[in-house]
Amino acid sequence: MVKLKVVSGLLAVVVYMVLSELAFLDYIQKMFHSPKNYGVEISRQNYMYEHYVDTHLTKGQNKSQNKEVLPLCPNTSPLLRGPINLTFPSELTLANVQQKYPQVELGGRYRPLDCEARHHTAIIIPHRDREHHLKFLLYYLHPFLQRQQLDYSIYVIHQAGNYTFNKARLMNAGVREALQEKEWECLFFHDVDLIPTDDRNIYVCGSHPKHAATAINKFGFKLPYDTYFGGVTAFTPDQYRTINGFPNNYWGWGCEDDDIGLRVYLAKMRVLRPSLEVGRYDMIKHGHDKGNTVNRLRSKYLVNALENWKRDGLNEDMYEVISWERLPLYTNITVNVGTPAGLHPPP
Numbered sequence: 001m002v003k004l005k006v007v008s009g010l011l012a013v014v015v016y017m018v019l020s021e022l023a024f025l026d027y028i029q030k031m032f033h034s035p036k037n038y039g040v041e042i043s044r045q046n047y048m049y050e051h052y053v054d055t056h057l058t059k060g061q062n063k064s065q066n067k068e069v070l071p072l073c074p075n076t077s078p079l080l081r082g083p084i085n086l087t088f089p090s091e092l093t094l095a096n097v098q099q100k101y102p103q104v105e106l107g108g109r110y111r112p113l114d115c116e117a118r119h120h121t122a123i124i125i126p127h128r129d130r131e132h133h134l135k136f137l138l139y140y141l142h143p144f145l146q147r148q149q150l151d152y153s154i155y156v157i158h159q160a161g162n163y164t165f166n167k168a169r170l171m172n173a174g175v176r177e178a179l180q181e182k183e184w185e186c187l188f189f190h191d192v193d194l195i196p197t198d199d200r201n202i203y204v205c206g207s208h209p210k211h212a213a214t215a216i217n218k219f220g221f222k223l224p225y226d227t228y229f230g231g232v233t234a235f236t237p238d239q240y241r242t243i244n245g246f247p248n249n250y251w252g253w254g255c256e257d258d259d260i261g262l263r264v265y266l267a268k269m270r271v272l273r274p275s276l277e278v279g280r281y282d283m284i285k286h287g288h289d290k291g292n293t294v295n296r297l298r299s300k301y302l303v304n305a306l307e308n309w310k311r312d313g314l315n316e317d318m319y320e321v322i323s324w325e326r327l328p329l330y331t332n333i334t335v336n337v338g339t340p341a342g343l344h345p346p347p
């Protein structure tokens with residue numbers, strides 16, 4: 001039934017394409033701003049608001065072996081503060097941030113000292129030329145995650161070279177690399193310019209993929225459209241494998257997040273969201289980066305996603321590691337993701 005709807009949705013889109021490119025773009029844009037979208041109907045019920053703490057993945061394990069056995073951390077951290085106001089001190093340097101958080105281990109790893117963490121989360125941040133944003137994100141994210149009493153590590157996946165940015169490829173690379181280090185139970189995909197401002201937005205996974213950035217200042221602290229799935233999202237490794245990771249072929253800005261949202265739907269999963277009160281983020285203002293121009297082909301790729309998602313994703317080898325460094329506040333993994341012509345296109 002869903003297949004039939006998808007096929008008829010696709011047919012409709014193709015007819016639009018033939019009629020006029022402009023009309024097609026208009027059609028896609030409208031699809032995205034209503035719950036009836038992707039040519040298949042996604043009901044509002046597909047998006048569920050969750051309570052502050054989703055303890056779905058809580059396990060009663062206690063892994064301390066040689067060391068003294070610590071009690072499990074409480075279900076709800078007593079350190080949470082709720083909403084905070086951000087400031088961006090101009091004199092702040094990465095070295096200052098490092099000095100402020102001496103308890104963070106090399107590679108940006110942290111575990112609570114007085115209790116055994118219930119949750120183990122890898123934060124994956126795609127990056128290029130945004131050191132200024134990264135500094136402020138690290139400044140706020142480390143204490144935010146520590147107040148949640150998580151066992152976590154921060155991985156910054158840096159795209160080498162000057163070719164157009166490919167965020168989705170960096171995400172797939174980040175997952176593979178992070179999982180080689182530890183069997184993380186939750187993967188958080190985090191835009192570098194988004195700072196969470198309410199620590200009740202717990203960075204743990206749930207029984208469905210999660211969209212954490214529900215209320216960004218840039219969009220007036222509400223969703224820009226019902227099916228928005230950008231900014232900060234989270235998957236368990238199994239959920240991520242089920243959608244075959246992220247698509248590899250979106251070069252430049254836009255739509256890869258819509259594609260992932262579509263994959264979640266096609267894989268018959270739902271989306272968990274914190275409430276608008278809790279899922280709040282401040283976006284650090286910036287213009288479009290030179291190396292991340294708007295992708296004019298994005299809507300066409302999205303239509304192809306319906307037939308490509310099982311073929312194009314995590315299952316393909318689309319990157320190579322150039323360097324892996326454990327820095328004091330994060331693990332810096334630099335990767336070559338090549339160009340549409342391959343990993344090593346002729347010059």
Ligand code: BGN
Pocket residue numbers: 028029032224230253254255256257258298299302
């Ligand atoms: C949407 C973009 C998203 C982006 C949000 C918020 C597209 C699809 C057009 C068919 N989607 O419009 O990628 O995250 O805006 O900026 O452009």
